[in-house]
Amino acid sequence: MIQDHLFFAGINILLAWSVYIILLSGSLSFANGAFMAMGAYAAGVLTVKFGLPLIPALALAAIGTGLAGAVLAAPALRTRGVYLIMVTTGITFCVQVLLENLDYVGGVGGLGGMSGATLWHVYGLVALVGAGLWFLSRSHLQRMLDAIREDEQVAAALGINALYLKILCFGAGAALAALAGGLFAHYMAFIRPEHFGVLVSVYVVLYAVFGGVNNLWGPMLGAVALTLLPELIRGLASWRPLVFGTVIVIMLLVRPDGLLPWRSLTLRGRQR
Amino acid sequence: MTTAPLLEVRSLVKRFGGLQALDNLSFEVEQGEILGIIGPNGAGKTALINCVTGFYAPNDGQVLLRGENITGLPVHRIGRMGIARTFQNIRLFRRMSVLENVAAVARDWVRHPLRSLLARSPGTIRDQSMAILERMRLAAKADDLAGSLAYGEARRLEIARALATCPRLLFLDEPAAGMNEEETEALIGDIRGIGELVEGVVVVEHDIDLIRTLSTRLVAMNYGRRIAQGSAADVFADPQVIEAYLGRDDA
Amino acid sequence: MLAEQIINGIVLGSMYALVAIGYTLVFGVLDKLNFAHGETFMLGGFVAVAASALGAPLWVAFPCALLICGALGLVVELLSFRKFRSADAQVTAALSSLALGLIFIDLVQKYYGSEPVPLELPLAVRTATLSVAGIEIAQIKLAILAIAVLLMAGLHVLVNHTRVGRNIRAVAESPLAASLLGIHVRLVTQQTFVIASALAGIAGVMLAMRTGYAASDIGFTFGIKALAIMAIGGMGDLRGAMLGGILVGVVEALAVQFGFGKLGEIVVWILMILVLLVRPGGLFSTSSERRA
Numbered sequence: 094m095i096q097d098h099l100f101f102a103g104i105n106i107l108l109a110w111s112v113y114i115i116l117l118s119g120s121l122s123f124a125n126g127a128f129m130a131m132g133a134y135a136a137g138v139l140t141v142k143f144g145l146p147l148i149p150a151l152a153l154a155a156i157g158t159g160l161a162g163a164v165l166a167a168p169a170l171r172t173r174g175v176y177l178i179m180v181t182t183g184i185t186f187c188v189q190v191l192l193e194n195l196d197y198v199g200g201v202g203g204l205g206g207m208s209g210a211t212l213w214h215v216y217g218l219v220a221l222v223g224a225g226l227w228f229l230s231r232s233h234l235q236r237m238l239d240a241i242r243e244d245e246q247v248a249a250a251l252g253i254n255a256l257y258l259k260i261l262c263f264g265a266g267a268a269l270a271a272l273a274g275g276l277f278a279h280y281m282a283f284i285r286p287e288h289f290g291v292l293v294s295v296y297v298v299l300y301a302v303f304g305g306v307n308n309l310w311g312p313m314l315g316a317v318a319l320t321l322l323p324e325l326i327r328g329l330a331s332w333r334p335l336v337f338g339t340v341i342v343i344m345l346l347v348r349p350d351g352l353l354p355w356r357s358l359t360l361r362g363r364q365r
Numbered sequence: 366m367t368t369a370p371l372l373e374v375r376s377l378v379k380r381f382g383g384l385q386a387l388d389n390l391s392f393e394v395e396q397g398e399i400l401g402i403i404g405p406n407g408a409g410k411t412a413l414i415n416c417v418t419g420f421y422a423p424n425d426g427q428v429l430l431r432g433e434n435i436t437g438l439p440v441h442r443i444g445r446m447g448i449a450r451t452f453q454n455i456r457l458f459r460r461m462s463v464l465e466n467v468a469a470v471a472r473d474w475v476r477h478p479l480r481s482l483l484a485r486s487p488g489t490i491r492d493q494s495m496a497i498l499e500r501m502r503l504a505a506k507a508d509d510l511a512g513s514l515a516y517g518e519a520r521r522l523e524i525a526r527a528l529a530t531c532p533r534l535l536f537l538d539e540p541a542a543g544m545n546e547e548e549t550e551a552l553i554g555d556i557r558g559i560g561e562l563v564e565g566v567v568v569v570e571h572d573i574d575l576i577r578t579l580s581t582r583l584v585a586m587n588y589g590r591r592i593a594q595g596s597a598a599d600v601f602a603d604p605q606v607i608e609a610y611l612g613r614d615d616a
Numbered sequence: 617m618l619a620e621q622i623i624n625g626i627v628l629g630s631m632y633a634l635v636a637i638g639y640t641l642v643f644g645v646l647d648k649l650n651f652a653h654g655e656t657f658m659l660g661g662f663v664a665v666a667a668s669a670l671g672a673p674l675w676v677a678f679p680c681a682l683l684i685c686g687a688l689g690l691v692v693e694l695l696s697f698r699k700f701r702s703a704d705a706q707v708t709a710a711l712s713s714l715a716l717g718l719i720f721i722d723l724v725q726k727y728y729g730s731e732p733v734p735l736e737l738p739l740a741v742r743t744a745t746l747s748v749a750g751i752e753i754a755q756i757k758l759a760i761l762a763i764a765v766l767l768m769a770g771l772h773v774l775v776n777h778t779r780v781g782r783n784i785r786a787v788a789e790s791p792l793a794a795s796l797l798g799i800h801v802r803l804v805t806q807q808t809f810v811i812a813s814a815l816a817g818i819a820g821v822m823l824a825m826r827t828g829y830a831a832s833d834i835g836f837t838f839g840i841k842a843l844a845i846m847a848i849g850g851m852g853d854l855r856g857a858m859l860g861g862i863l864v865g866v867v868e869a870l871a872v873q874f875g876f877g878k879l880g881e882i883v884v885w886i887l888m889i890l891v892l893l894v895r896p897g898g899l900f901s902t903s904s905e906r907r908a
Contacts, residue, residue, distance in 0.1 A: 172893065172896075178710060183888050190879065193878060194877075291840070295718075299711065334722035338716060342716055345696075
């Protein structure tokens with residue numbers, strides 16, 4: 094049981110970060126559940142039907158989903174704000190319906206036979222991605238992304254290729270969600286399209302929002318807290334969605350930037 | 366041999382529905398000049414900047430930078446080719462520090478976003494950015510949040526940020542709007558100083574005093590058309606300009 | 617039967633339209649998405665279940681849903697929209713109302729469980745049919761259609777010919793200008809939420825009567841599809857929401873008729889994405905310019 098909870102906490106950290114990466118450039122995606130599904134099914138097919146080992150299967154699934162995410166993003170990112178929320182929600186529904194009707198991967202019945210994902214895989218990836226995000230947060234690239242998030246048009250007017258960077262972030266976020274999905278599939282051993290409904294996308298976004306999206310620790314804390322706390326506090330588990338919803342509503346009212354709201358300066362002037 | 370003017374605007378047309386924002390507008394910006402563009406509200410001044418910088422696609426006409434056609438290029442391409450701008454309604458990256466506002470658009474990395482991920486020498490960019498802030502009298506505020514700046518400072522930071530892209534041509538959209546006389550005085554000095562860094566400055570204003578002191582040459586607009594150009598004395602003596610300003614209640 | 621399927625589609629579509637109208641009213645006035653709206657609609661169905669469990673006659677569910685869901689609209693406005701007024705709080709308000717919707721779902725599931733709850737209808741109501749031009753149509757479908765048409769006509773009168781409607785249109789046009797004219801913007805916002813939510817509640821009752829049960833997940837199936845329909849009809853466009861609802865209802869019914877089954881659902885989403893990308897003003901708008 095404990096192992097299950099830890100595993101899902103790790104998966105949720107990865108998913109919350111996949112939302113965070115896309116949010117770095119100012120776009121909010123409700124399609125990460127769909128990218129998770131694409132990664133889960135792609136990796137599952139590669140190991141079960143083609144006999145690939147887990148790691149290469151995950152890598153291929155991530156690359157494929159990342160590319161698919163970038164291709165979808167190119168037109169979708171013409172919209173922003175709630176319009177983008179709606180477009181990405183639509184993508185999630187489309188992917189789910191398509192999977193339900195794809196007999197090759199079992200349709201509504203689902204796909205089974207995957208195995209091999211362990212806690213080590215998940216937390217190894219968490220460490221790797223965390224290190225990468227930390228490295229990014231100290232880089233000049235993040236400063237450009239911040240500029241895009243603040244005002245995309247102005248950033249573009251000053252020479253930043255905003256669309257390119259936004260598509261890049263979208264692809265990277267999709268790839269990370271796919272990795273999480275692939276690990277999820279090889280832990281659960283059996284997946285069905287309904288595992289990746291729009292609610293998954295919603296929850297993942299709310300993890301990130303709860304923790305705060307101005308630094309990489311916020312989404313991590315949000316995912317861990319909202320995955321593990323209901324399990325740790327006796328009697329809370331059965332009230333999970335209620336607690337979850339209430340916490341988010343209150344949080345947005347009193348602390349709209351999340352639990353860990355700070356954004357550290359990436360560059361300081363000479364005088365200390 | 367640079368015979369082509371710094372910027373050439375050729376019979377630019379921009380329509381919004383039935384409204385003609387720019388009507389066959391032509392003018393040139395020469396090397397080293399500070400060109401003032403004046404006109405009453407709604408004359409099409411901001412539409413002009415938006416067309417030149419790629420925010421709007423003009424319906425007809427061309428914009429040439431040193432003879433190269435830049436009409437219809439994406440906004441960021443035009444920015445990289447050397448046209449920078451400020452905004453009439455100040456648009457800073459409000460939740461970033463003053464220094465970050467300038468450093469984020471530093472020319473060297475903007476062109477190579479992925480290479481900037483691996484670059485490990487923030488020192489150079491910081492020094493360059495601080496130098497620009499010093500020039501715009503903002504060095505003391507380097508670590509403050511841009512959103513916390515006073516009005517005049519925010520306007521100066523917009524100019525500093527535009528300078529960080531090492532532009533050839535700088536468009537200033539009503540840089541003195543909302544400033545008091547003292548601030549405007551100081552700003553005039555700042556803009557004159559900038560003239561040494563860039564190949565040309567275009568100042569769009571309807572504050573006549575500022576433009577009279579600052580600009581080496583003037584273009585007057587009304588209803589999207591050029592109604593006069595030349596020295597300040599000539600333009601302000603032009604009957605059409607007088608009518609545009611007296612006929613409508615502005616200032 | 618093709619004709620029968622088309623009628624089914626129109627009945628279904630009229631319910632889509634009622635829910636979509638709620639999304640579009642709020643979007644028109646506030647420029648914000650109310651993601652709790654689908655759950656308000658879902659609760660309407662459970663109001664019907666509760667009323668019939670208490671032994672009330674069938675029609676009682678309508679005024680009850682009107683009042684309860686209308687009041688719920690006020691709660692949603694207070695918790696998820698009152699504080700997030702500015703234009704850049706658009707996403708925050710969407711997320712907050714989404715979380716509020718999750719609370720509604722869980723509350724219902726706590727009491728009724730997650731399985732659909734049957735709504736007992738008198739046999740006579742369920743089986744009565746009417747023969748029109750040789751087609752047997754269940755009377756209950758006709759009743760639903762009639763109520764929906766009546767409500768939409770009522771809304772049309774309300775919006776176009778009353779003071780409340782005039783104020784709503786003024787705020788939708790420009791909240792600032794409206795407040796300068798002395799219109800109480802907050803009151804108008806609340807009125808909008810009440811109208812939208814009451815309509816959704818009634819649509820919920822009708823769907824429960826049509827299908828014979830209330831389900832806690834329809835907010836995320838039926839309800840969110842109405843959101844897509846609003847976008848297809850044009851965000852903030854009342855007429856578009858009505859036409860879009862009917863169109864999608866008929867298309868779905870025909871997809872079932874021709875054996876596409878659930879694949880038909882994808883049509884709505886693809887259409888929505890295309891409209892948002894290519895024609896943000898909506899499928900039925902005369903200009904292709906985006907509403908601000």
